[in-house]
Amino acid sequence: MGEFELIRQVFEPVARLSRTPGLILGIGDDCAIQRIPEGHELVFSVDTLVEGVHFPRDYNPEYLATRALAVAVSDLAAMGADPVCYTLALTLPRADRPWLERFGRTLAHTSRAFGIALAGGDTTRGPLAVTIQVHGTVPVGQALMRGGAKPGDNVVVSGSLGDAAEALNWLDVEAGQKTNVLLDRYHRPQPRLQLGQYLRGRASAAIDISDGLAADLGHILEASGVGARLDLALLPLSAALAEVAGSNATRQALNGGDDYELCFTVPKSQWLEVQQSREETLTVIGEIVETPGLQLQNASGLECGEGGYDHFR
Amino acid sequence: MGEFELIRQVFEPVARLSRTPGLILGIGDDCAIQRIPEGHELVFSVDTLVEGVHFPRDYNPEYLATRALAVAVSDLAAMGADPVCYTLALTLPRADRPWLERFGRTLAHTSRAFGIALAGGDTTRGPLAVTIQVHGTVPVGQALMRGGAKPGDNVVVSGSLGDAAEALNWLDVEAGQKTNVLLDRYHRPQPRLQLGQYLRGRASAAIDISDGLAADLGHILEASGVGARLDLALLPLSAALAEVAGSNATRQALNGGDDYELCFTVPKSQWLEVQQSREETLTVIGEIVETPGLQLQNASGLECGEGGYDHFR
Numbered sequence: 001m002g003e004f005e006l007i008r009q010v011f012e013p014v015a016r017l018s019r020t021p022g023l024i025l026g027i028g029d030d031c032a033i034q035r036i037p038e039g040h041e042l043v044f045s046v047d048t049l050v051e052g053v054h055f056p057r058d059y060n061p062e063y064l065a066t067r068a069l070a071v072a073v074s075d076l077a078a079m080g081a082d083p084v085c086y087t088l089a090l091t092l093p094r095a096d097r098p099w100l101e102r103f104g105r106t107l108a109h110t111s112r113a114f115g116i117a118l119a120g121g122d123t124t125r126g127p128l129a130v131t132i133q134v135h136g137t138v139p140v141g142q143a144l145m146r147g148g149a150k151p152g153d154n155v156v157v158s159g160s161l162g163d164a165a166e167a168l169n170w171l172d173v174e175a176g177q178k179t180n181v182l183l184d185r186y187h188r189p190q191p192r193l194q195l196g197q198y199l200r201g202r203a204s205a206a207i208d209i210s211d212g213l214a215a216d217l218g219h220i221l222e223a224s225g226v227g228a229r230l231d232l233a234l235l236p237l238s239a240a241l242a243e244v245a246g247s248n249a250t251r252q253a254l255n256g257g258d259d260y261e262l263c264f265t266v267p268k269s270q271w272l273e274v275q276q277s278r279e280e281t282l283t284v285i286g287e288i289v290e291t292p293g294l295q296l297q298n299a300s301g302l303e304c305g306e307g308g309y310d311h312f313r
Numbered sequence: 314m315g316e317f318e319l320i321r322q323v324f325e326p327v328a329r330l331s332r333t334p335g336l337i338l339g340i341g342d343d344c345a346i347q348r349i350p351e352g353h354e355l356v357f358s359v360d361t362l363v364e365g366v367h368f369p370r371d372y373n374p375e376y377l378a379t380r381a382l383a384v385a386v387s388d389l390a391a392m393g394a395d396p397v398c399y400t401l402a403l404t405l406p407r408a409d410r411p412w413l414e415r416f417g418r419t420l421a422h423t424s425r426a427f428g429i430a431l432a433g434g435d436t437t438r439g440p441l442a443v444t445i446q447v448h449g450t451v452p453v454g455q456a457l458m459r460g461g462a463k464p465g466d467n468v469v470v471s472g473s474l475g476d477a478a479e480a481l482n483w484l485d486v487e488a489g490q491k492t493n494v495l496l497d498r499y500h501r502p503q504p505r506l507q508l509g510q511y512l513r514g515r516a517s518a519a520i521d522i523s524d525g526l527a528a529d530l531g532h533i534l535e536a537s538g539v540g541a542r543l544d545l546a547l548l549p550l551s552a553a554l555a556e557v558a559g560s561n562a563t564r565q566a567l568n569g570g571d572d573y574e575l576c577f578t579v580p581k582s583q584w585l586e587v588q589q590s591r592e593e594t595l596t597v598i599g600e601i602v603e604t605p606g607l608q609l610q611n612a613s614g615l616e617c618g619e620g621g622y623d624h625f626r
Contacts, residue, residue, distance in 0.1 A: 027456050030391035030520060031356040031449075034350045041337060044432075045344040046400040046446065050439035061417070078343035087359040089402070089444045119357075126363035127440045131402045133359065136344075145342050158356060208341060223341070 081136030165256020331424035394449030478569020543599035
């Protein structure tokens with residue numbers, strides 16, 4: 001069997017199993033076709049993961065399929081979008097049937113879990129890399145963006161922070177129960193799709209935490225022309241992180257990437273309703289202020305200022 | 314200046330210079346946003362070019378930018394779509410300012426020439442590769458597809474065939490006037506956007522010739538459940554190819570890739586109008602028949618049959 005036929009045998013089932021109504025034409029023509037419902041617009045984002053840069057060498061194909069799709073879909077969550085479909089540009093050193101079958105099986109499961117259909121792609125020969133472009137829709141004008149945070153808004157994060165970054169220290173180590181919790185956060189991030197959709201019309205700004213809270217909140221502050229004051233004692237830490245990372249836990253939560261939680265701002269008047277409506281953990285970690293930059297308060301209430309922020313980098 | 318800032322400085326002007334009305338939000342948030350006009354649908358396609366596989370090592374950045382975008386846009390032409398925007402996932406071994414500036418300048422020009430806007434992207438560290446996903450729109454249900462060819466339809470190609478494939482033999486050779494014509498076909502393919510748009514509602518099937526006429530027409534035949542009889546003497550050869558490739562010219566025209574001309578089928582009743590309406594060279598090279606497979610007639614009118622086809626591979 002030729003390489004082309006192998007690729008087809010692996011990815012056609014993924015496409016068939018992941019179908020969504022918005023995707024009119026999938027794999028098999030020069031282009032795919034997506035229909036956008038009236039009153040909606042298309043939101044889309046592309047992410048590349050390169051072996052040895054964004055994931056370890058000899059990373060298992062199940063984790064790779066899960067992470068690559070989750071990382072991309074997380075951008076849809078950050079916009080409050082409903083997922084529809086995605087393309088996969090896969091560069092492989094060789095057409096390894098068992099590897100491809102494991103990758104494809106997991107991709108099919110993960111696609112169904114996220115409600116997103118494989119629409120097409122391109123497979124080429126070269127060093128291992130995965131580029132995924134995700135497509136979603138939002139009602140016209142309702143996408144969550146980075147530029148709307150206002151002084152007085154609460155700064156909120158979902159879930160717990162720093163777990164995935166700490167996990168990087170444990171990739172090659174005999175893992176225990178606690179580190180397994182952290183590793184799972186790294187290998188199988190959970191994009192906050194439903195939270196993002198709920199936040200449409202409620203949050204004033206939103207972003208997903210891929211590069212670390214300080215960096216990603218920084219993007220909101222810059223786009224909104226505001227600053228923020230955070231209380232480091234409020235950063236949500238998992239029990240596993242607190243135990244494994246010890247005194248380094250807060251630093252991981254502030255600067256560690258790969259969590260794919262949402263960070264968003266919400267007017268105080270809306271906060272109670274948001275908090276009461278949602279089942280996931282949501283934590284107010286500070287508020288938006290007029291003065292640009294990120295001000296950090298430590299546990300004893302002392303200002304660390306931007307200098308403190310830099311020390312944490 | 315950081316790498317991030319360099320990338321921003323190179324690609325923001327490309328985005329600014331290439332803007333199109335359909336792109337509502339470009340670079341700078343978690344996702345880009347595209348609005349699809351009422352009564353239209355989105356068509357999209359992704360292509361990866363890897364150094365040493367799809368383009369030569371140390372290929373100049375002007376050619377790379379042009380080819381990568383042209384190859385991707387050609388898929389929009391093959392669907393009869395109006396181009397809107399694209400994403401660029403660029404993997405680079407290092408952030409080389411002069412290289413990036415040359416790449417960006419050419420990308421801006423080429424984007425404007427094709428009427429397509431840079432909407433976003435991802436730049437990562439790794440072996441040189443370019444992944445471009447193009448977005449276009451078509452009126453609902455009017456996209457040109459591969460599956461509609463009917464027995465009796467004319468098989469038509471645009472322009473001349475085989476030039477780009479022959480050029481591959483001259484990449485590293487001191488070029489003359491004739492070979493320069495061929496090299497230009499390889500380095501700067503011209504997607505047939507206007508022809509594709511014109512063919513909506515007129516052609517019964519269409520594809521762009523990236524892998525060679527025999528292979529790509531084969532995709533139409535398979536998708537349509539028909540066959541075709543081609544007259545090899547009718548394949549359109551450029552004067553440059555005839556002179557440079559000699560007795561090998563027909564083989565290059567039949568099996569050589571990288572031309573990015575359109576191959577389409579059209580009912581005989583429509584052909585005269587199509588031919589009279591278009592200014593580009595369009596050549597009838599055969600017709601669709603019921604019997605599956607590709608039948609080839611040589612210059613003396615003898616059937617080469619599918620065997621003949623195989624000999625040419």
